[in-house]
Amino acid sequence: MGREEVFETLNGVFRDVFDDETITVNDKTTADDIEDWDSLEHINLMAAVESEFGIKFSMGQIMTMKNVGEMVDIILQKI
Amino acid sequence: MSITSFSFLCFFAVVLFGYYCIPKKAQWGYLLAVGGIYFMTSTEVADSGGWYVIGYPMAAVLAVYAAARLMDRTTEQRKRRAALVCAVIFCIGLLCTLKFFRLPLLAPMGISFYTLTLLGYLFDVYYEIGGVQKNYGKLLLFACYFPTMISGPVVRYQEMEPQLFGGHKLDFRQVTFGMQRMLWGFFKKLVIAERMAVIANEIFDNYENYAGFPIWIGAIAFTFQLYADFAGCMDIVLGISECFGIVLPENFNAPFLAKNISEYWRRWHITLGVWLREYLFYPLLRTGFFMRLPKKLRDRLGKKRAKQLTTFLAMFILWFTIGYWHGGTWNYIIGSGLLHWFYIVSGELMEPLFCKWRAFFHIRTESRGFVLFQRLRTFFLVVLGLMFFRNARVPDALAMIGRGFSAFNPQIFVDGTLFSFGLDWIECTILVVSMLLFAWVNVQQQKGWLRERLAGKHIVLRWIVLYALLFYVILLGQYGPGYSASEFIYQNFKV
Secondary structure (H helix, E strand, O other): HHHHHHHHHHHHHHHHHHHOOOOOOOOOOHHHOOOOHHHHHHHHHHHHHHHOOOOOOHHHHHOOOOOOHHHHHHHHHHH | OOOOOOHHHHHHHHHHHHHHHHHHHHHHHHHHHHHHHHOOHHHHHHHHHOOOHHHHHHHHHHHHHHHHHHHOOOOOOHHHHHHHHHHHHHHHHHHHHHHHHOOOOOOOOHHHHHHHHHHHHHHHHOOOOOOOOHHHHHHHHHOOOOOHHHHHOOOHHHHHHHHHHHHHHHOOHHHHHHHHHHHHHHHHHHHHHHHHHHHHHOOOOOOOOHOOOHHHHHHHHHHHHHHHOOOOOOHHHHHHHHOOOOOOOOOOOOHHHHOOHHHHHHHHHHHHHHHHHHHHHHHEEEEEHHHHHHHHHHHHHHHHHHHHHHHHHHHHHHHHHHHOOOOOOOOHHHHHHHHHHHHHHHHHHHHHHHHHHHHHOOOOOHHHHHHHHHHHHHHHHHHHHHHHHOOOOOOHHHHHHHHHHHOOOOOHOOOOOOHHOOOOOOHHHHHHHHHHHHHHHHHHOOOOOOOOOOOOHOOOHHHHHHHHHHHHHHOOOOOOOOOOOOOOOHHHHHH
């Protein structure tokens, strides 16, 4: 799977988790850009991403991920 | 020695002078030694002669040090986990035994703070977020850096490492800023908190004699007392540390400007909130049970509700822990734990209804009036919680709240009753003026540091402001010769 495809799939996951069909994420997207992305939703989002890609993040990755770009880097390493 | 005592100020002055006279490489060892002296002269140790308590933090640090080194050396997940579990059980076990089980043992100063700080470091090593400290003495300094031992803040290893061990050159501006900050802390503690305490003590200790507004005046006075006390202590601690060139994380950000309870907890005792979120709440939600629960509930409740219910359950555990930490008795478990859980959960469940009401009454959520309403509502909810917190027994808190609603007596505001709670009209005026100054600064700080702006002003104006505040604190602070302001409230809770 290429970077583009990962972003495409992530868009679907984000739209589903945050119940907002207008969300489009990119490398620089952070929790500040999406209204409902707080510390609670962060864990839900991680779980949704994990089940979508069939991977598992470590707690350290979950806590230190700075933006969607970093999330994609980690996903690409794992799939 | 209490940090508001004259002897502490003398101690600090000598320590600060010495700190900048010695080579930079020796500074961390110097801070460790100073911490040891401070620990040995702390009220708990000095009064009881129980010098052995210094062994507790040293043992906790040793356990964490050994576990972290082991984790660093092996990649075998089973071993790493075993090391983590052993060290966590040891530290939490020590904390609970000394602090919560009410055994006749002497608990060392700051035990909850250094335990949290140490465990945070250990988790970071386990999650491979942070590096390992190979020098036991340096880890001991990280856990027991003396300003943070009093009442926090809870610090992170990655943020502290370069500051604690890097060495500092005398920076006049930073030392001045640190001292200004200490002065501001003394203002909160000695001028405001000590006066608020007079009113709060009178009303909480004799609540059976009061009904209606006096009850609320007492409850609000305690709320301001606790805030001025704890935030004042933080200002002094952060100020002391800044003088050493070590910047600690902020613990408060104008909590009474919060528009809802969740926001309040992001502004009050910030470092504790962050710690609990990252090292308790996240890992809890990532356990097998909490990962599977929404899937199990989904068919019966629908996706959204299933997710919500799981979160509420995890939050229950989180809030119970926060409450328990404050003292292990029900007044704390309810007052600063479960009641706040209830606020957040009910707020979230009722949100659709609130949304309809707002639409029906054509309320603009961003209007000034509505924001003010939200702030006052949040403040009231916090005050209610603190009525449990301050009363040792839950039935007393309930009875007191009941008495608050049992009479309507606005006449007390004009018939002089206000001056019968222990402070005469002069004292009350000083308190109100000080509170206005405090509130003004809080609001101004939202736009950035006032001291930075003050530093940009003309030297004459700068010194007038500083001297005015200094004399204000010296003349109006509640203390006298040989007097030590009562210990900080949070020092007893150790969180």
